[in-house]
Amino acid sequence: MSLLAKGILKGMAVTAKNFFQSYYRKERLPTVQYPEEKSTITPFTRNFPFLLYDGDDAVDGMRCTACTLCERACPPQCIYIIKDKDEKGKPILRPRIFDIDTSVCMSCQLCVEVCPYEAIRMDSAFELSNENRFEGLLINRGDLLKSNDYYHALNPVEARETDDRIAAKNALAEAKKKARQKKTRLAAAKAKRPPSRLKKSPPAREKPPQPEKSE
Amino acid sequence: MNNFFDLKLVELGRWIEAFFADFPSLKLVVHLLLCTLPLALSFMGAFAFTTWLERKGLARIQNRPGPNRVGIFGLLQPIADGIKMLIKEDIVPERSDKLFHFLAPIMLMIPALIGVGFLPLGDGLHALPLDSAIIFFFAISSLNTIAVFMAGWSSRNKYSLLGGMRAVAQMISYEIPLVLSAVAVIMIAGSLNAQEVVASQQISSWVGSGNILQEFFGRILGWNVFKPWGFAGFIFFFVAALAEANRSPFDLPEADSEIIAGHLTEYSGFKYAIFFMGEYISAFAIAGIGVTLFLGGWNGPVFSGLPWFVLKLFSLFAVMIWIRGTLPRLRVDQLMGYAWKFLFPLAILNIFLAGFYHFIERQWGTAIAMLAGWILGFGALQLAATALSRLNQSPIMRSKRVYQLVE
Ligand code: SF4
Numbered sequence: 001m002s003l004l005a006k007g008i009l010k011g012m013a014v015t016a017k018n019f020f021q022s023y024y025r026k027e028r029l030p031t032v033q034y035p036e037e038k039s040t041i042t043p044f045t046r047n048f049p050f051l052l053y054d055g056d057d058a059v060d061g062m063r064c065t066a067c068t069l070c071e072r073a074c075p076p077q078c079i080y081i082i083k084d085k086d087e088k089g090k091p092i093l094r095p096r097i098f099d100i101d102t103s104v105c106m107s108c109q110l111c112v113e114v115c116p117y118e119a120i121r122m123d124s125a126f127e128l129s130n131e132n133r134f135e136g137l138l139i140n141r142g143d144l145l146k147s148n149d150y151y152h153a154l155n156p157v158e159a160r161e162t163d164d165r166i167a168a169k170n171a172l173a174e175a176k177k178k179a180r181q182k183k184t185r186l187a188a189a190k191a192k193r194p195p196s197r198l199k200k201s202p203p204a205r206e207k208p209p210q211p212e213k214s215e
Numbered sequence: 216m217n218n219f220f221d222l223k224l225v226e227l228g229r230w231i232e233a234f235f236a237d238f239p240s241l242k243l244v245v246h247l248l249l250c251t252l253p254l255a256l257s258f259m260g261a262f263a264f265t266t267w268l269e270r271k272g273l274a275r276i277q278n279r280p281g282p283n284r285v286g287i288f289g290l291l292q293p294i295a296d297g298i299k300m301l302i303k304e305d306i307v308p309e310r311s312d313k314l315f316h317f318l319a320p321i322m323l324m325i326p327a328l329i330g331v332g333f334l335p336l337g338d339g340l341h342a343l344p345l346d347s348a349i350i351f352f353f354a355i356s357s358l359n360t361i362a363v364f365m366a367g368w369s370s371r372n373k374y375s376l377l378g379g380m381r382a383v384a385q386m387i388s389y390e391i392p393l394v395l396s397a398v399a400v401i402m403i404a405g406s407l408n409a410q411e412v413v414a415s416q417q418i419s420s421w422v423g424s425g426n427i428l429q430e431f432f433g434r435i436l437g438w439n440v441f442k443p444w445g446f447a448g449f450i451f452f453f454v455a456a457l458a459e460a461n462r463s464p465f466d467l468p469e470a471d472s473e474i475i476a477g478h479l480t481e482y483s484g485f486k487y488a489i490f491f492m493g494e495y496i497s498a499f500a501i502a503g504i505g506v507t508l509f510l511g512g513w514n515g516p517v518f519s520g521l522p523w524f525v526l527k528l529f530s531l532f533a534v535m536i537w538i539r540g541t542l543p544r545l546r547v548d549q550l551m552g553y554a555w556k557f558l559f560p561l562a563i564l565n566i567f568l569a570g571f572y573h574f575i576e577r578q579w580g581t582a583i584a585m586l587a588g589w590i591l592g593f594g595a596l597q598l599a600a601t602a603l604s605r606l607n608q609s610p611i612m613r614s615k616r617v618y619q620l621v622e
């Protein structure tokens with residue numbers, strides 16, 4: 001009996017504490033009154049993807065190459081890509097149409113993981129409701145494109161990492177290109193020399209340079 | 216000065232009646248209206264306020280802000296809810312007993328309002344000043360059971376019926392400790408008249424003395440809760456009242472996690488609102504009679520009368536809300552066992568204790584009676600409670616349990 005009474009009193013004390021502390025302690029009343037105030041968004045909040053571009057012009061600086069990897073990776077298949085072509089019908093490496101359906105996207109971030117060009121990232125904007133439930137919820141290329149500065153404001157750490165990665169990649173590509181150019185130059189120089197000198201030369205470490213065909 | 220509010224209200228009533236002095240029959244009608252209409256309206260208003268209070272209180276207990284959109288602090292929320300209920304579709308199950316389905320909420324509402332009429336709200340503020348008001352109150356308030364069972368039966372729904380059955384079992388069982396704990400008070404006061412019961416809860420030699428301190432405490436310390444038998448009786452009464460009013464932790468008839476909403480399952484729209492209101496008003500009535508019997512009614516220092524009654528009533532209701540925010544629902548067998556095997560014998564014992572107290576007081580004075588009551592009387596109650604809980608324990612399982620599927 002006394003056990004029961006003690007238990008009841010203990011429980012009542014707990015609820016009373018919660019009741020009174022909710023008036024003066026923030027952690028006892030964590031509700032955020034949404035339309036008036038918004039809860040803090042951390043850099044790691046992710047809700048919906050957006051496309052990145054460099055420089056000032058959204059279309060020219062677009063990083064996306066329309067490789068459609070994300071389209072194929074997206075589990076609910078809400079990305080829709082059509083490649084761009086110039087007037088002669090030659091494909092250009094960028095999408096002409098890039099749509100994502102907000103009502104279908106499940107914020108899984110797989111498109112971000114899969115993109116080899118760092119062209120797509122997750123945005124933290126969450127107020128995506130719309131008056132038109134068909135076209136309004138289909139976000140197209142123009143609205144998806146956001147500048148790199150926007151990304152820096154959104155998540156500075158990750159944005160810097162991405163930039164570093166891109167810079168490293170560019171540097172690598174540059175170095176390779178230079179090396180290739182050197183090799184072609186070497187090969188050209190070798191071709192001019194008389195064949196008798198060739199035998200005397202030490203064996204090349206690398207494979208003999210081949211004429212570039214691809215570029 | 217003391218009963219300022221009550222006297223002014225009574226005067227106001229007389230003043231209005233005076234306009235109809237020439238028409239005796241009309242005067243009677245006006246008199247009846249003046250007795251009943253303000254009472255009914257104010258208790259409906261109190262109901263609206265209490266729904267707000269309950270939602271706010273529960274919300275704060277659960278660390279939420281509660282309703283805060285309609286009006287300041289969400290105070291107009293009950294009005295919004297009322298409008299919502301009014302414009303909702305009123306769905307009646309096709310194969311239900313339409314007449315009784317319709318009558319049940321009314322059947323609940325009427326006794327609740329009559330019960331409220333028996334409460335002495337203040338000095339002279341008493342809609343139905345009968346000499347047997349208290350016994351009448353208990354008689355009327357037990358009509359609730361029929362209304363709830365009517366709702367459960369006529370809905371033609373298994374959940375409703377289960378809720379109705381539970382309600383009948385529970386309300387009839389708890390009526391007994393409820394009335395028995397009231398008997399002690401009636402015995403000591405020597406009257407069934409609610410006003411006299413209230414008047415008996417003053418220390419009369421102090422109240423008239425003119426000494427400010429004695430005036431002040433004479434109106435508090437005379438309350439029955441401050442007497443040993445009254446304190447125990449109040450606890451029994453309060454527990455039984457919670458069960459009578461279907462309030463948590465005894466809200467088994469509408470246990471929403473088990474049987475949807477019990478007898479309310481098939482009610483919607485305005486009928487649901489009426490049902491809801493009826494339940495709240497009967498809870499008010501029971502809390503009010505509790506205030507009258509144990510908490511000194513409208514007695515209180517400085518300005519005794521209506522304000523004190525209202526204050527006590529809402530405090531009691533706040534405790535009910537607090538309990539609702541704290542305790543989980545009982546099981547059916549626990550509920551019935553608690554009423555019959557625990558509260559019932561203790562309430563009977565309490566009647567005897569009250570009798571002894573009364574005679575000791577008459578023989579040797581209040582001080583000795585208090586001492587004996589708090590020590591011996593409470594000792595006896597404690598002993599009885601311990602013995603009862605020992606007796607009620609389920610037999611200890613002696614043989615070792617054998618699990619057949621586990622080696
Ligand atoms: S966003 Fe990335 S993965 Fe998707 S099409 Fe563009 S480049 Fe390819």
Ligand code: SF4
Nearest residue numbers: 074105106108109111
């Ligand atoms: S976040 Fe997931 S669901 Fe949304 S577009 Fe990217 S891959 Fe598709």
